Amino acid sequence: MLQDLDRLGPELILMVAAGFILLAGIVLPGDSFRGRTRTGWAALSGIAASIIWAVVLALRDRQGPFFGGAMSLDNLSVFFIFLFLGVAALVVIASMEYAPRFGRNEGEFYCFLLLATSGAMLLAGSRDLIAIFVALELTSISQYVMAGLLRTDRAGEAGLKYLLLGAVATAVILYGMALLYGLSGTTKLVAPGGEPSILGTIASADPGIRSGLLVAIVLLAAGFGFKMATVPFQMWAPDVYQGAATPVAAFLSVASKSAGFAVVLRIFYEGMGDAWVNEDWSILFGVLAAVSMTVGNAAALVQTNVKRLLGYSSIAQAGNMMVGLAAIAASDETSLGAAGVAFFLATYVFTNLGAFFAVQAISDRIGSDEIADYAGMARRAPWQAAVLAFCLVSLTGLPPAAGFVAKVYIFNAAAHSDLMWLVIIGVLNSVLSAFYYLRLAGVMYTAEPATEEPVPIAVTTGAAMTIAAAGVLVVGIIPFPLIEAAQRAANILV
Amino acid sequence: MTLAVAAVLFGLYDRGSAEVFQFVERFTWIDAGTAGFDVQYLLGVDGISVILVLLTALLFVVATLVSWNIESRPREYFAWLLLLETGVMGVFSSLDLILFFLFWEVELVPMFLLISIWGSGRKQYSAMKFVLYTIAGSALMLAGILALGFSADPRSFDMIALRGADISSDLLPLSAIFLLLFAGFAVKLPMFPFHTWLPDAHTDAPTAVSVILAGVLLKMGGYGIIRIPVSLLPDTAKDFAPWIAAVAAVNIVYGALVTLRQSDLKRLIAYSSVSHMGYVLLGVAAIGGGAAQVGLAGASLQMFTHGLITGLLFVMVGLVYDRTHTRDIAQMRGLAHHMPFIASGMVIASLASLGLPAMAGFWAELLVFLGAAQEFPAPTILAVIGILLSAGYLLWMVQRVFFGAADERWRGLPDATAWWEQAAVASLVAVILAVGIYPSRLVDVINVGIVPMLTLLGGS
Numbered sequence: 001m002l003q004d005l006d007r008l009g010p011e012l013i014l015m016v017a018a019g020f021i022l023l024a025g026i027v028l029p030g031d032s033f034r035g036r037t038r039t040g041w042a043a044l045s046g047i048a049a050s051i052i053w054a055v056v057l058a059l060r061d062r063q064g065p066f067f068g069g070a071m072s073l074d075n076l077s078v079f080f081i082f083l084f085l086g087v088a089a090l091v092v093i094a095s096m097e098y099a100p101r102f103g104r105n106e107g108e109f110y111c112f113l114l115l116a117t118s119g120a121m122l123l124a125g126s127r128d129l130i131a132i133f134v135a136l137e138l139t140s141i142s143q144y145v146m147a148g149l150l151r152t153d154r155a156g157e158a159g160l161k162y163l164l165l166g167a168v169a170t171a172v173i174l175y176g177m178a179l180l181y182g183l184s185g186t187t188k189l190v191a192p193g194g195e196p197s198i199l200g201t202i203a204s205a206d207p208g209i210r211s212g213l214l215v216a217i218v219l220l221a222a223g224f225g226f227k228m229a230t231v232p233f234q235m236w237a238p239d240v241y242q243g244a245a246t247p248v249a250a251f252l253s254v255a256s257k258s259a260g261f262a263v264v265l266r267i268f269y270e271g272m273g274d275a276w277v278n279e280d281w282s283i284l285f286g287v288l289a290a291v292s293m294t295v296g297n298a299a300a301l302v303q304t305n306v307k308r309l310l311g312y313s314s315i316a317q318a319g320n321m322m323v324g325l326a327a328i329a330a331s332d333e334t335s336l337g338a339a340g341v342a343f344f345l346a347t348y349v350f351t352n353l354g355a356f357f358a359v360q361a362i363s364d365r366i367g368s369d370e371i372a373d374y375a376g377m378a379r380r381a382p383w384q385a386a387v388l389a390f391c392l393v394s395l396t397g398l399p400p401a402a403g404f405v406a407k408v409y410i411f412n413a414a415a416h417s418d419l420m421w422l423v424i425i426g427v428l429n430s431v432l433s434a435f436y437y438l439r440l441a442g443v444m445y446t447a448e449p450a451t452e453e454p455v456p457i458a459v460t461t462g463a464a465m466t467i468a469a470a471g472v473l474v475v476g477i478i479p480f481p482l483i484e485a486a487q488r489a490a491n492i493l494v
Numbered sequence: 495m496t497l498a499v500a501a502v503l504f505g506l507y508d509r510g511s512a513e514v515f516q517f518v519e520r521f522t523w524i525d526a527g528t529a530g531f532d533v534q535y536l537l538g539v540d541g542i543s544v545i546l547v548l549l550t551a552l553l554f555v556v557a558t559l560v561s562w563n564i565e566s567r568p569r570e571y572f573a574w575l576l577l578l579e580t581g582v583m584g585v586f587s588s589l590d591l592i593l594f595f596l597f598w599e600v601e602l603v604p605m606f607l608l609i610s611i612w613g614s615g616r617k618q619y620s621a622m623k624f625v626l627y628t629i630a631g632s633a634l635m636l637a638g639i640l641a642l643g644f645s646a647d648p649r650s651f652d653m654i655a656l657r658g659a660d661i662s663s664d665l666l667p668l669s670a671i672f673l674l675l676f677a678g679f680a681v682k683l684p685m686f687p688f689h690t691w692l693p694d695a696h697t698d699a700p701t702a703v704s705v706i707l708a709g710v711l712l713k714m715g716g717y718g719i720i721r722i723p724v725s726l727l728p729d730t731a732k733d734f735a736p737w738i739a740a741v742a743a744v745n746i747v748y749g750a751l752v753t754l755r756q757s758d759l760k761r762l763i764a765y766s767s768v769s770h771m772g773y774v775l776l777g778v779a780a781i782g783g784g785a786a787q788v789g790l791a792g793a794s795l796q797m798f799t800h801g802l803i804t805g806l807l808f809v810m811v812g813l814v815y816d817r818t819h820t821r822d823i824a825q826m827r828g829l830a831h832h833m834p835f836i837a838s839g840m841v842i843a844s845l846a847s848l849g850l851p852a853m854a855g856f857w858a859e860l861l862v863f864l865g866a867a868q869e870f871p872a873p874t875i876l877a878v879i880g881i882l883l884s885a886g887y888l889l890w891m892v893q894r895v896f897f898g899a900a901d902e903r904w905r906g907l908p909d910a911t912a913w914w915e916q917a918a919v920a921s922l923v924a925v926i927l928a929v930g931i932y933p934s935r936l937v938d939v940i941n942v943g944i945v946p947m948l949t950l951l952g953g954s
Binding site for chain 2: 393398399400404408411412414415416418420423424427428430431434435438439442445446447
């Protein structure tokens with residue numbers, strides 16, 4: 001048991017760092033630790049240590065199941081571990097300017113950010129329903145707290161809404177898990193050598209369990225649909241993004257979604273990947289994808305607030321990613337759809353972070369996130385506007401940004417799986433999305449600003465958004481390394 | 495500052511066109527390495543694309559020349575113009591479907607910004623309309639490309655490998671794939687009834703962008719039709735030929751009739767483009783008949799010549815507008831008294847546009863008619879009527895704007911005297927005359943590209 005503890009190193013380091021930050025804020029006198037950027041640097045050091053450990057793990061080839069098969073360090077979890085660590089690092093950098101606004105809660109912000117990250121990383125590595133649930137709670141509860149951390153009415157409302165809806169989703173997930181357990185008699189998704197497992201039960205193809213399995217699938221898809229913010233469980237996203245502090249919204253918009261997709265890949269793709277049940281859940285995800293894209297885009301069209309616009313856009317983007325889930329089942333090369341999800345997710349994460357950081361850099365200075373107040377921002381804040389516009393171009397799916405490759409790649413997977421109807425709905429949706437993404441870009445570049453006063457930017461925020469946007473550009477031009485990583489991550493079954 | 499930046503960029507252009515001339519010498523397929531998920535970075539030109547690459551290089555030099563006096567944000571302006579050129583060049587030389595789509599989309603953002611920042615009038619509206627129409631078309635095109643790639647045996651996005659490959663109709667019926675692909679190009683061409691973005695975009699775009707839009711971007715539509723749906727799904731394309739011919743006739747006549755009613759100089763020329771691009775469609779429709787080679791050659795040549803001629807027309811309109819600050823035809827009169835150089839340029843462009851022999855346009859239209867007449871007599875007759883109409887609106891416009899008594903209001907307006915203005919006009923006029931007098935140099939090159947397609951079409 002203990003000799004496997006090193007495989008949990010990245011997560012444990014984050015937890016230790018979180019505890020240290022929390023305690024240091026309380027124990028150390030006065031403001032000697034709080035304030036300025038010291039807490040931020042402490043959090044960043046923790047993340048850096050975690051990244052180093054993860055690299056060492058990857059290099060030393062410590063891959064394989066551990067803790068009796070409850071956890072697994074494989075290509076899928078490694079992919080997501082690096083993704084989450086990257087997200088956390090960028091969010092910490094971007095928060096250094098903002099975090100003092102949390103006042104006495106500054107330490108708590110970083111603490112919960114690290115805990116939420118480590119929970120998401122654990123989630124990606126869990127192969128047992130109980131481990132999945134514990135990891136899910138760790139990341140979810142930290143996120144509820146973060147959403148309500150800012151002491152404003154809006155943030156309080158956002159936090160409460162997120163908590164209540166999230167609790168319902170958790171209950172639904174738990175019910176689905178209970179059904180799975182009841183049907184199979186085990187909580188393990190997969191197990192070596194003929195031990196009882198959920199995959200094994202399904203593969204033994206007892207048609208009698210099919211109806212029960214369908215109920216479990218629907219419940220789990222609903223519960224995780226909440227985490228991924230897909231229709232019809234999307235209602236929280238725009239409110240929370242608008243109400244929560246901007247760095248928190250940036251984190252939630254990518255971390256919650258990525259964690260949701262990671263666990264869906266684990267449970268559905270790995271644990272229920274057998275052919276006859278595949279078809280059931282892939283059509284479910286196909287329909288959810290089509291509805292999410294359409295509803296998200298249609299609602300985003302009429303938004304006048306930048307953060308709400310990004311909220312609805314994230315719903316539509318989740319729909320795009322679900323196209324990949326739907327493509328898993330019907331494809332003869334099952335890894336293509338899953339690789340599509342992983343790749344799309346990675347590009348979306350950095351694009352959305354770049355966009356949110358740029359919004360933070362602009363909105364928190366001008367004190368408004370109405371689209372109308374972004375008029376002529378290219379003149380007042382050329383760098384922020386350029387990053388935001390580029391990320392919007394990427395979200396639209398235009399070259400040379402990474403979003404283009406992701407869009408082609410995931411629709412490619414769908415066409416590969418004979419899902420032409422989904423491809424056509426998807427591409428038509430990209431027309432809708434172009435309207436509101438480019439309208440925002442257009443407002444910044446062509447409208448006359450109300451004042452010529454330049455908008456200053458903090459070095460840290462500028463660095464975070466620039467790194468994110470540079471990543472989007474590099475992946476857009478040289479996508480192969482990331483595509484290969486996504487394909488390796490998706491090949492855990494083969 | 496403007497001058498310095500523009501001069502640097504102009505240097506880049508020159509190198510670009512030098513390369514292009516090398517392409518003319520080779521006109522073979524060029525394989526530039528492979529990479530990625532079934533998508534190759536595969537560039538190359540054949541007879542049809544090489545003349546369009548040449549056209550692109552020429553018109554971008556002209557566009558740079560007429561942008562010489564851009565005052566506002568010149569560095570950004572020329573950067574976007576260059577990115578636009580990258581996209582267009584890429585479209586004309588991609589031989590991989592996904593790469594083709596990539597370049598097709600590259601062109602959107604620069605156009606959006608060029609129109610919405612440096613345009614005039616309702617520029618935001620026009621820019622957005624342009625982008626949405628194009629994205630709608632290209633979205634369907636992406637679906638078509640994916641369907642085509644996965645229906646082919648073996649699966650591929652390589653346009654060379656796909657030529658003559660077996661395309662199964664399991665995924666989608668072939669006619670559906672054809673229509674998906676055709677839709678993207680029809681919007682760009684633009685084909686009636688998807689043309690309404692064009693007059694708006696033209697009217698509100700700056701002069702150089704109008705030149706590029708009419709001269710090069712519309713050709714992407716025509717080129718795409720020939721390169722992808724017609725080359726890769728030849729049998730389906732033949733089935734659709736009568737429909738294409740019918741729409742072509744509507745394009746020509748409807749475009750011409752609407753042109754007659756325009757009071758805005760730029761809108762007039764924009765609508766005349768709609769009409770003239772109908773000839774390209776008519777030439778493509780000739781694949782349904784025995785004279786496919788002639789028709790396709792005509793369509794290709796029409797794209798080249800229309801690019802030159804309409805480019806010249808927009809340059810002239812831009813020069814007029816720079817001086818008079820109005821595009822309302824009713825307000826202009828007797829401008830030839832004040833600006834003889836511009837007036838002669840406009841007369842030459844108009845004559846070329848209406849297909850006067852010895853000018854470039856004549857040969858293209860003649861070939862189109864020869865190609866289509868046998869199979870589709872009725873649309874061809876309508877198209878000939880379209881020529882008469884175009885003579886009407888062009889000459890009428892020239893007469894109203896340039897001739898008649900001199901107007902006191904316009905006294906003292908300078909003629910085109912700057913070297914860059916004269917160079918832009920002179921280079922276009924020279925090429926128009928050269929092609930008009932000696933078209934076979936071009937037609938021979940085009941035929942190198944067309945002949946292999948004819949074998950795919952089976953027969954003739």
